[in-house]
Amino acid sequence: MTIQRPPCPKCQTTTMLARITPGPAGFDIRTFECPACDFIHQIAVELVDPMKSADTLAWFQGELRAPA
Numbered sequence: 028m029t030i031q032r033p034p035c036p037k038c039q040t041t042t043m044l045a046r047i048t049p050g051p052a053g054f055d056i057r058t059f060e061c062p063a064c065d066f067i068h069q070i071a072v073e074l075v076d077p078m079k080s081a082d083t084l085a086w087f088q089g090e091l092r093a094p095a
């Protein structure tokens with residue numbers, strides 16, 4: 028399964044996947060880091076049955092944290 032890397036919301040640079048952590052039931056939390064401005068972009072990805080349509084993927088804006 029290909030992991031899509033979203034563009035940085037601030038500078039549109041393609042982010043790098045930093046880690047995937049288990050989220051609430053049925054969700055993975057994917058953390059992306061922008062190599063250009065260190066922006067942390069977190070999204071919750073619904074884990075769907077592969078037999079179901081990929082169109083059912085739900086994306087949510089995660090809590091954004093400024094770099095220390």
Ligand SMILES: [Zn+2]
Nearest residue numbers: 035038061064
């Ligand atoms: Zn950026």
